Amino acid sequence: MPPLLRALIHRLVASLVVLVGVSMLMFAIARVIPGDPARIALGPNATEAQVQALRHERRLDQPIPIQYWEYMRELVRGNLGNSLYSNRPVRVDIAQYLPATLELIFAAGVLMTLIGLPVGVLSARYRGGWGDHLGRTGSIPAFVWAVILQLMFAYLWRLFPIEGRLTAALAPPPTVTGFLLVDSVLAGDGRVFFDALHHLALPALALAMAGIGQTSRLTRASMVETYRKPFIEMAHAYGFSESKIARRYAFRPALTPVLTILGLDIAALLGNAFLVESVFGWPGLSHYGVEVILHKDLDAIVGTVLIIATAFLIANIVVDLLVALVNPRIRFAGDRS
Amino acid sequence: MRLAGDSAAWRAFWRNPSALVGLTLVALVVLAALFANVIAPYPSHAGPVGDFAAMSAGPSAQYLLGTDTIGRDLLSRLIFAYRLSLEMAIVVLAIATPIGVTVGLLGGYLGPVSSYALMRLTDVFLAIPPLVLAMSITGFLAPSAIHGMMAITAMWWPWYARLAYNLTRAEKQEGYVLAAETVGASTPHILFREILPNCMPAILTKMTIDVGFVILIASSMSFLGLGAQAPTPDLGSMVADGARYMPDAWWLTAFPALAILIVVMGFNLLGDGLREAADARD
Numbered sequence: 001m002p003p004l005l006r007a008l009i010h011r012l013v014a015s016l017v018v019l020v021g022v023s024m025l026m027f028a029i030a031r032v033i034p035g036d037p038a039r040i041a042l043g044p045n046a047t048e049a050q051v052q053a054l055r056h057e058r059r060l061d062q063p064i065p066i067q068y069w070e071y072m073r074e075l076v077r078g079n080l081g082n083s084l085y086s087n088r089p090v091r092v093d094i095a096q097y098l099p100a101t102l103e104l105i106f107a108a109g110v111l112m113t114l115i116g117l118p119v120g121v122l123s124a125r126y127r128g129g130w131g132d133h134l135g136r137t138g139s140i141p142a143f144v145w146a147v148i149l150q151l152m153f154a155y156l157w158r159l160f161p162i163e164g165r166l167t168a169a170l171a172p173p174p175t176v177t178g179f180l181l182v183d184s185v186l187a188g189d190g191r192v193f194f195d196a197l198h199h200l201a202l203p204a205l206a207l208a209m210a211g212i213g214q215t216s217r218l219t220r221a222s223m224v225e226t227y228r229k230p231f232i233e234m235a236h237a238y239g240f241s242e243s244k245i246a247r248r249y250a251f252r253p254a255l256t257p258v259l260t261i262l263g264l265d266i267a268a269l270l271g272n273a274f275l276v277e278s279v280f281g282w283p284g285l286s287h288y289g290v291e292v293i294l295h296k297d298l299d300a301i302v303g304t305v306l307i308i309a310t311a312f313l314i315a316n317i318v319v320d321l322l323v324a325l326v327n328p329r330i331r332f333a334g335d336r337s
Numbered sequence: 338m339r340l341a342g343d344s345a346a347w348r349a350f351w352r353n354p355s356a357l358v359g360l361t362l363v364a365l366v367v368l369a370a371l372f373a374n375v376i377a378p379y380p381s382h383a384g385p386v387g388d389f390a391a392m393s394a395g396p397s398a399q400y401l402l403g404t405d406t407i408g409r410d411l412l413s414r415l416i417f418a419y420r421l422s423l424e425m426a427i428v429v430l431a432i433a434t435p436i437g438v439t440v441g442l443l444g445g446y447l448g449p450v451s452s453y454a455l456m457r458l459t460d461v462f463l464a465i466p467p468l469v470l471a472m473s474i475t476g477f478l479a480p481s482a483i484h485g486m487m488a489i490t491a492m493w494w495p496w497y498a499r500l501a502y503n504l505t506r507a508e509k510q511e512g513y514v515l516a517a518e519t520v521g522a523s524t525p526h527i528l529f530r531e532i533l534p535n536c537m538p539a540i541l542t543k544m545t546i547d548v549g550f551v552i553l554i555a556s557s558m559s560f561l562g563l564g565a566q567a568p569t570p571d572l573g574s575m576v577a578d579g580a581r582y583m584p585d586a587w588w589l590t591a592f593p594a595l596a597i598l599i600v601v602m603g604f605n606l607l608g609d610g611l612r613e614a615a616d617a618r619d
Binding site for chain 1: 457458460461462464465466467468469470472473474475476477479480553556557560561562563573576577580583584587590594597598601
């Protein structure tokens with residue numbers, strides 16, 4: 001078996017173990033907290049008999065390990081329970097809202113990399129310049145970026161729409177992937193595509209800004225570290241040009257730690273999406289997450305967190321594969337051992 | 338990388354301009370929070386009642402940063418919000434650090450089985466994006482400053498477990514640990530009296546930076562309505578409330594946002610300065 005495939009399977013198994021742990025953790029918190037979930041679900045006006053009936057129906061009167069076992073049995077069948085907030089299966093809600101969030105996070109991740117990497121590379125070459133101070137933008141929380149960008153570009157200059165994913169007058173393309181940009185291309189609808197892009201720009205930028213500081217600082221640190229290596233000194237001795245050394249020799253080794261950190265940045269993107277979606281009225285999973293959290297909708301909270309944790313783990317596996325592709329030492333490590 | 342009592346490290350610290358900027362910002366914020374009752378021009382405006390004659394007034398000589406929609410002095414409310422933010426950060430770190438460090442020390446020092454169990458437990462917490470974990474825990478309880486603190490503590494300790502684990506793994510190979518083992522020192526003695534003191538500089542540096550980040554996370558949560566409830570002044574909820582009156586009453590959003598930037602950046606610069614000073618010595 002190729003080493004890369006073996007490493008991939010190893011990671012998948014480890015991730016599955018962690019996911020089971022996450023489900024236990026969330027289940028434990030949801031069931032151990034003070035307050036009766038059935039009472040919360042039905043509200044203060046329900047009679048004791050109604051509460052008892054719901055407790056029995058949802059197996060809340062049984063021991064917690066049995067409840068967990070039943071929950072997991074349903075989970076394996078793809079059933080995440082029912083949302084009290086939307087009165088629909090949690091699975092249906094998540095399927096509806098998840099693509100919007102993924103589209104936003106993907107766009108933000110691309111922006112973050114496209115801005116953060118070059119700034120980091122440049123500030124490593126011109127140390128002490130303005131690029132060094134840009135790293136401090138990480139001190140501004142995502143919701144402040146969102147509010148500032150919305151105020152300036154949407155309210156004051158009216159360059160971008162204030163909120164939403166699509167102008168109400170436009171008919172959304174038939175759902176294939178749930179990504180509006182992809183679906184509109186598939187439907188051959190240019191107007192919808194550009195309208196969706198227009199709506200996506202500000203939220204994606206707000207989300208990216210919160211991470212650009214960290215990305216550029218880590219790229220810078222990694223580049224500085226690489227520049228101290230003997231092979232760069234040798235390249236200098238050979239008389240290669242500065243830009244060739246930067247592009248050909250320093251950038252690629254410096255990329256490995258940066259990619260690893262990008263994996264962690266995804267956690268920040270997933271978390272900050274809650275804030276950005278709420279400012280821009282973006283109809284995504286995070287928006288849904290805030291609503292169900294505020295409504296104490298237990299099954300929906302557990303389901304949303306499980307999906308987000310899964311997305312995070314998958315993203316990290318993808319990042320690890322990218323690292324292996326960039327770095328031949330990791331790619332072929334298995335052959336030598 | 339030992340910092341305390343090392344004059345070379347302190348000299349490096351005092352010569353680092355960004356560290357001094359950080360120290361100044363932190364000192365200002367801490368003093369404002371400590372003496373909020375004395376410094377705030379209108380201490381009573383931290384509560385629900387303000388000056389109804391001056392509702393939504395812009396910055397002026399009387400109200401330096403303006404007033405909110407029910408006439409409360411924004412500057413006074415920001416000063417009291419700093420007090421709440423710092424209290425939250427201190428409580429969170431005071432609970433999360435000992436838990437995380439203990440788990441990390443045990444995980445790094447004990448045998449492979451307990452190490453595996455402890456670090457997988459840590460992984461479970463780290464598998465959920467921090468803000469998502471904190472928000473969902475608050476959601477299970479009820480939005481309040483206390484529950485926010487509990488939730489942030491629950492998401493914060495694994496980072497210290499990771500840090501202490503890595504440090505312990507490195508220290509474990511050192512001669513002084515072997516020496517202590519040879520003379521038959523107990524495991525708690527080796528962990529807390531031998532290894533821990535050598536990990537303290539790194540832990541303290543992380544704690545300094547984290548004060549800012551706890552405040553950032555806490556304000557993010559209260560921005561969504563999952564933190565301190567009205568009328569308690571809170572940085573995040575002040576930005577959220579102010580954003581509804583943009584752009585006319587811009588000061589309601591701009592100054593709380595700036596206040597967050599100042600405190601987060603202050604602790605960030607100070608922590609970076611401490612780390613660079615410790616590195617300069619090595």
